[in-house]
Amino acid sequence: MDFKNLCLADFQNKGEVNITELAADFMQFRQALNAERLHNYRRISNSGSTPVMRVQDEHTGQEREMLYFASNDYLQLTHHPKLIAAGHAALDKYGAGAGSVPLLGGTTDLQIEVEKKVAKFKGCEDALIFTSGFGSNSGAIAALLGEKGIAILDLLVHASIIDGCAGKETKFFKHNDMGSLEFTLKKLADRKVTKLVIVDGVYSMDGDIAKLDQICDIAHKYGALVMVDEAHATGVIGAHGRGTPEHCGVEGKVDIVAGTCSKAIGVVGGFIASSKNIIEYLHYFARSYMFSTAPTPQALASIGAALDVIENEPALREKLWDNIRHFRSGLEAMGVDMGNAETAIFPVIVGDNAKVRELCRDLHERNIYVNPVEYPAVPRRLARIRFSLMATHEKEHLDYALNNLEAVMRKHNCL
């Protein structure tokens, strides 16, 4: 098997090969990658999300202490004492699980309290919390579009948004290109159905920010609603960490604010914040909410505590931004292609799947944990390594990563 030229796209189930055979072929590919130490997914952590992570090395069977640059736990709230204490208290009071779906007995006073907090934080009338960000996007979008609605998506939106649009009429506009958005909406001007423009606030593989003020103006001019996915923006951008609407000065103008509780919020779950009417509608029509057990009490309580920390402990966000500036200037000095990165996510664009795997392997050997982002996740010419920073990284961690990145990139003729 010429595994070096193969990638996940080659094993996608197109229905031509029986799944048992396809899975066996895929296993062979996985093992070939393993043998060359080129498999860099699903590394197992013995310590959770910490800037210095204890990782099981699948090749040696030994534990490695690695600098972790693959977390979305931007403020490291996963380990914040206030989140942990709130989670413990909720476990004691409500037990380990909600016991039922929200509509049929699973809604607690705790869930209502935290949903109100999310709504206030996002400047919306009301909110609801799902068990995952993937489920909140896919379930809410399908419900909002219904049978005839049209989704107008930025080309780089997250997979959960694409899945929400399955079976729906969907148009794409060029990434963050306002001319392309307006052109797309103009062509739909005569269609008297729900039109929903959906963007990410901060793009997960590129770290750039949606031009949300312009997007709101253009969409509303053509009678479309705007939905923004705040997964990588909440807690990171905006003067108070309230995300893209705050950063772009359009709080209260975005029709649907979606997000996840698994990144800077440091827990798990997803939310939709919007008008009272839209939220009430979603209680009954977003299938991933209606037909799925309510979030655990521990998660809800920790999410509530996280919002308080984001509001009351700005020093964490300031430290994150110090790190962002330091890392950016290091990458600039090195001359790497980091696209239009503006936030805590830094793509190091290499443009070659095989090289990305080799660079990640060599960085792993130097105890630096980064994720490869290969085709088909991004176009081949944009294959990359993705660094993400946390507030709790120290300058020495960043410098160690920068120095070693430079060394391995030179070794592989990428600089």
Ligand SMILES: Cc1ncc(COP(=O)(O)O)c(C=O)c1O
């Ligand atoms: C932009 C974006 N939206 C949504 C999600 C899904 O969130 P969750 O991990 O809470 O399911 C992710 C997570 O990877 C994401 O990056």
